[in-house]
Each structure stands twice: as C-alpha cells, then as structure tokens.
Amino acid sequence: MATLAQIAQLAGVTTATVSNVLRGRGKVGEDTKQRVMALAEELGYRPNLNARALVEGRPLTLALVVSSIANPFYPEFALAAEQAARKQGYFLIVCNTNDDPELEKAYLDQVGGSLAHGVLVMNADFVEQQVLLAAEKRGTPVVLCMWERPEQPPALPSIAVDFYRAGEIAAEHLLALGHRQIGAVVGSERNGNHIWRYRGFADAVARAGVTDLAQHTVFGHDTIEAGHDAARTLLSAAQRPTAIFVSNDLPAIGVLQTAADMGLRVPSDVSVIGITDINLAHQIRPSLSTVAVPTQEAAEMAVNLLLSLIKGAPGDGARPMLATSKPRLVARDSTGPAPQTP
Template sequence: MSSKLFNPAATIKDVAAQAGVSVMTVSNVLRGRGRVSEETRRRVLETAERQGYRPNLTARALVERKAPTLALMLSCITNPFYPEFALAANLQALKHERHLLVCNTDHEPDRGTGFLEQVAGSLSDGVLVANNADLPIDELRALQERGIPVVISVWERPDEPPGIPCVTFDSEGAGRLAAQHLVEYGHRRIGAIVGSPKHGIHGGRYAGFREVVRAAKIRQSTADERFTEDSFEHGYEAAKDLLSARPDLTAIFVSNDLPALGVLNAASDLGFSVPGGLSVVSITDIIPARQSRPGLTTVAIPTAEMAEKGVNLLVELMAGRATEATVVHTSAPKLVVRGSTARLR
C-alpha cells in the first residue's frame, strides 16, 4: 500500500465491495488478525492499494476505545538530544501500532500543564515524559491518579524513584566517568559548569563528578563552579565568566553536551587552546558532539535505549502489566574519548 496516493474518499466499505468480502474481513487483513486465506488477503490488499484506501485512525479509536497515539512531552525541541530521543521513541511506538504526538513545552511549565490537560486521555492513551525538568512530579502523579498512564524516561535519580513508572540511567556513574578521565589525565585544577541548579536535573551528574574529585583530594571551591541553564548560550557565557576568573584551570567538566559546545567556543574566543591549554569533558553524546572541532570527549548515555524502553513501559502500563513502582534500568554510560581532552604535560 505504498505506490498509490492516499484517497480520502475511499472507505473500508468500498474496499470490501470491490474485493467481494465483508468489512470485517478487510479489517482483519489490514490489521493482520483473524483467519484469512492468502488469496483473499492478496485480493483485499490489492483492492485497497488500487483505491488509495487508508484506515481511519480516529474511527478505529472510537470503536476500540483507545487513541492511536502516545504523547511525548519534551522540554525543548531545539536541543539536539530531544530529536534523537523522539526519533527512537517514534520508531518503537510504530512497532506497537501507535503514532507519537510530540508536545514541546519550551521550558514553560504552564505550557506543559496545558498539554497534559488537553492531550492526556483524549488525543493520546498515555504520556511519555522525556524528563520532568519542566513538569512537577505532583502534576504527573495527579494525572496518573485520574487513570492516565504516565511514564518518565531519562529519570536521573535511580535510587529515588518518583512514584511514577520510570526509565532511569546511572547519572552519578556518568559524572564519575567524566571526572575519572580528567584525573587520570593528570588534571588537578578542574572547573565545573552544570546545566541546572546544584540539586536540579543534572544534580546526579555533578554529585558523581564531585565524588571523584574529593577522592582524588583535589581542592575545589565555589569559585571553580558555575550553575547555569542547559543551553549552548548559557554554557558559552558561564565558560567566559569562569575562565576569566580562573585562567589557571586546565580542565572543565560540563554536565551536558550542549553547554559544553558553548564552552569550546568560549575557550576559543578567550585564546585557550583545546585540548593543549584546556581539556573539556561532558556527558550525553549528542550528534553535534561528534561533529565539533575538536570532537567533544563525552560520556555517552543510552539515549535510544531509554526512548525504546520508555515506550515499551508505557504500553505495558496501559495493558496493566506494570505498576507505579516499576523502575526500568538501562545500560551503563560509556566514556567516548575524542579531541577535546589531553594529558596534562
């Protein structure tokens, strides 16, 4: 059913009449259900193709009392992480015969609340939240109590479940890997730029970094740290401020790739050679991290896996095979060494 253009006037009754079968038979063929002979199946598919028929998803939803879509709540679609996540989630949703309805909050909590009120339970059967940075947990729990399936993916505190089914990764482990890399390369004057408040969404990454720094007996003060927002621009400004105040730093840990790319630009504008004069390490491994020059050394988190498992968990929850306490863990983060770090000489 790919060569013929879609004909909105074609109906399932037209297909049934032309193929000489019942409407139920056409429905079974198109959905791969029921017992239908191969000859009948071929005739129905050829007729549907010839007429340009496509199933009416809204009508199907009314009959089956379920929406054909799953809602995906994103914080900012311009952040390269989220399109990568959404692509993997969409491919997984299609495997469950669902379509993905993407809702971009643009870091506006009220907008996120509005999406939840309008979409959940009407246009979609369930809600997958890519992270909860802009959506209060209490609001998500309230939605859950109304009977709307909700799953949080990219949950960064595996030891503190949110009371909502979630997919999590070892954020502290990611921070430890990044810090260990710098320590093993001989760095002792290390700055930190975190794309959230200290106890915010990136708090686990920062805590893992700090654990390694303390264990290595590296002295670090608030003068060596900047807490900002998770964007290229804020990473750039934070790095300019930090490096102007602490030009003796030989390395910077950044909690996420997007602000880290801003750090690379700021270092260049201030005359710091990367990695000769300054090493930069980050977390996530978005596509631009592989394309920057120098390439960004980062700790890769399982983005696609979190998206796929998030969709699967939501479908399981909708089917009653998961509970509010369900926590799904993903693969361990992995260090990816590129050109932005070097051993201290």
C-alpha cells in the same frame, strides 16, 4: 477498574450520559456533569482508548512531553521513541512545553486520555510530578523518561539512567590525564536536574584530593549561550583550570567556542568533557569528549513500559522503575594530558 456502566449506575444516569460527560459532548446539566466527574475520579476510571480508536477509525497514539525541542537531545530521543512506537503500531506526537509548567499541565489535560493513549514525560521535577500523578489518577498512563536518580525511585513508572555514574566517569577520565586544576559548568541551577551529574563528578575528584572544585563551578542553563558565559568566567580567572567538566553536551559546545574565541587551544591549553553524546558532539571540531548515555535504549524501554501499562499492567499500585545500561566514556579530541607547569 471502573466501567461506564458502574459509573452510570452510581450516578443514576445512562451510560450514554456518562460517555458524553467524559468526552465533553452533548448537553448535560452541570449537577449531573459534576456528579459523573467526581465518581470517575473516585473510582479511577480509565477509558479504553484502544477500543475507542478502533470504533472511530483513529490511530493508536502516544505523546512525548519535552521541555525544549530546541535542545538537540530531545529530537534525538523523540526519533528513537517514534521508531519504537511505530514498531508496535502506534504513532507518537511531541508536545513542547518551553519549560512552562502551566503548558505542561495543559498538554496533560488535553492530550492525555483524549488524543493519546499514554504519555512519556522528560525531566519532570518534584512539583510537576503532582500534576503527573493527577493525570495518572484520571486514567492516563504516564512514564518518566531518563530519571536521573536510580537510588531514589519516583512515585511514577520510570526509566532511570545513572547520571551520577556518568559524572564519575568524566572525572576519572580527566584525573587519568593528570588534571588537578579543574572547573565545572552545570547546565541547571543548584537544585536542578543536572545536580546528580555534578555530584558524581565532584565526589570522584574529591576522592582524588581535588578540594577546590566548588570555587570553580558555575551553575546556569542547558544552552550553548550559558556555556559561553560560564567558560568566560572560568577561563578569565587568575588560576585558569586546565580542564572543564560540563554536565551536558550543549553548554560544552559553548565552552569550546569561548576557548577558541579567547585564543586557547583545546586540548593543549584546556580540556573539555561533556555528558550525553548528542550527534553534534562528534560533528564539531575539535570533536567533543563526552560520557554517552543510552538514549536509544532508554527511549525503547520507555515506550515498551508505557505500552505495558496501556495494555493492562497489574493494578496493584506498583510503580516500576527500570534502569538502562551504564553510561560509557567516549574520548575524542577535546581532552588530552594536563599541560606541564613551568
């Protein structure tokens, strides 16, 4: 790993000048600034933020970048990550992007390597990974959290959850209850981050002989309102499904509410199952059957992996991907046997 002294020697300036350039302080000529920045990037310089924090009396800090703090899953993950960080003597700051790639980039530029020693990132797709790789190259350790494709490791260190298997588990539960007229609500677009949950579900029901799922699938967004809209479409169809799979708990709650608004009984008329097991899942009525993913475990693993990188993981270019334990079924009041046909 390059040092300030090495960059200073190659740039023909003092270490104090290099420090001022990298920290945006002092008056430094534009040519010198560009020369220093180019060398720092070329050599992969990473500041020793631990030492800097001790000298300046600042706390050791990690950052967590989430797409929407309004989604209750993210505060639950953030709480688990904050507890894990605090056990290691670090503070956690949460950066909310509102699904805006430019805002995410701004957070990484301003927080990574400056206010925070490393960054945890939720729901990074392939485009955003280029921004994350650039941040890593500048010396900011980055860990992707809740990566949904364990069989396809990303180009960054990550914690993976087998969401494909979660979809299969949901399907197996509905099939065991006798359901064959099944609909699906996906909380993302067709190529969005929920597609692997849906594929796991679709593959499982196809193996059981259910071949028309695609005709009864609605793609949308991970919100209660999107669940409302999708449920009204599915439950108003001439062939109303007896069960609906939802790729996340939040839109599943919207499905439950719309079923009630339409005068349908859950689960007598229609069963509903989600994925994640947020706290609201057991607090609503009827309580939501879901496939729980190991949120607490994933948060702790992500923090520990990030800290191992901060404290000096081997610099061999390795990009570790660690997998959590498997998802598990949590059967509650929103699923029951398929209605008997007259």
